[in-house]
Amino acid sequence: MSDIKKIFAKKSLGQHFLTSPVVPTWMCDAAELTPDDVVVEIGPGTGVLTKEILARGATVIALEADTRALEALESTFAEEITKGKLILQHTDVRSLDLHTLPLITTQPFKVVANIPYYLSGLLFRMFLESSIQPTDLVYLVQKEVAKRIVTDLKRGEKESLLSLSVKAYGTPQYVKTVTRGHFTPPPKVDSGVIAIRNITKDNFIDIEESLFFNILHIGFGQKRKQLLGNLSKHYDREVLTHIFSTLDIPVSTRAEDVPLAKWLTLTAHLALHS
Numbered sequence: 381m382s383d384i385k386k387i388f389a390k391k392s393l394g395q396h397f398l399t400s401p402v403v404p405t406w407m408c409d410a411a412e413l414t415p416d417d418v419v420v421e422i423g424p425g426t427g428v429l430t431k432e433i434l435a436r437g438a439t440v441i442a443l444e445a446d447t448r449a450l451e452a453l454e455s456t457f458a459e460e461i462t463k464g465k466l467i468l469q470h471t472d473v474r475s476l477d478l479h480t481l482p483l484i485t486t487q488p489f490k491v492v493a494n495i496p497y498y499l500s501g502l503l504f505r506m507f508l509e510s511s512i513q514p515t516d517l518v519y520l521v522q523k524e525v526a527k528r529i530v531t532d533l534k535r536g537e538k539e540s541l542l543s544l545s546v547k548a549y550g551t552p553q554y555v556k557t558v559t560r561g562h563f564t565p566p567p568k569v570d571s572g573v574i575a576i577r578n579i580t581k582d583n584f585i586d587i588e589e590s591l592f593f594n595i596l597h598i599g600f601g602q603k604r605k606q607l608l609g610n611l612s613k614h615y616d617r618e619v620l621t622h623i624f625s626t627l628d629i630p631v632s633t634r635a636e637d638v639p640l641a642k643w644l645t646l647t648a649h650l651a652l653h654s
Contacts, residue, residue, distance in 0.1 A: 404432035526572030538636040550579035
């Protein structure tokens with residue numbers, strides 16, 4: 381394998397290229413990669429993370445929008461491409477249909493990626509809400525975003541739309557802080573490695589997925605208002621008061637203080653009144 385090519389980061393693409401080999405090691409460890417794994421990587425850039433995933437023996441489907449990066453990757457990993465261990469796809473992930481990707485519709489896969497900060501929300505939704513879900517997802521994202529996802533009410537922290545939306549599909553773990561010096565150009569804030577494991581749609585076997593998220597959005601509609609007040613704009617207040625009593629949710633509770641399990645049960649009860 382030749383040396384990984386250097387290209388200049390484009391600000392318009394939110395590119396911050398990894399320059400440290402230790403970060404890909406942390407990410408691949410978090411993904412618990414094996415030689416049998418198929419891995420989707422978003423925005424491989426110069427291929428620093430790609431190199432480590434391939435070193436673990438996994439097959440990589442790399443999605444890249446930047447033609448300069450594609451040319452560099454084709455040169456650097458020519459042998460792996462010939463062997464079928466690296467599949468390069470020239471695509472803008474924002475308009476990607478996952479069903480068009482090779483391999484992942486017929487076998488389990490994982491997602492491991494250093495993603496642009498501005499696409500974090502989209503890329504969590506894309507893979508977690510899809511009918512084609514990965515078993516595990518490891519992202520390098522803005523530290524603040526990663527920390528917000530792994531909040532724990534028992535530690536006195538608050539839930540959010542983001543944290544509950546992720547927890548509805550899998551178990552998040554904050555793996556490691558990655559300081560800005562590991563990137564070129566360095567971002568203005570530190571990053572964090574986050575792993576989402578045991579990804580499934582099991583929480584939506586008995587309740588409707590779309591209804592759950594609709595209720596979640598209504599509940600967080602006005603953050604400073606109590607949950608009962610927000611929901612009462614769409615549901616009968618007396619019905620809500622009865623359900624809250626049944627579920628042992630104080631009427632003064634705010635959305636950010638309700639754990640996932642109670643949101644799911646609340647959805648099941650409100651489904652009868654939708």
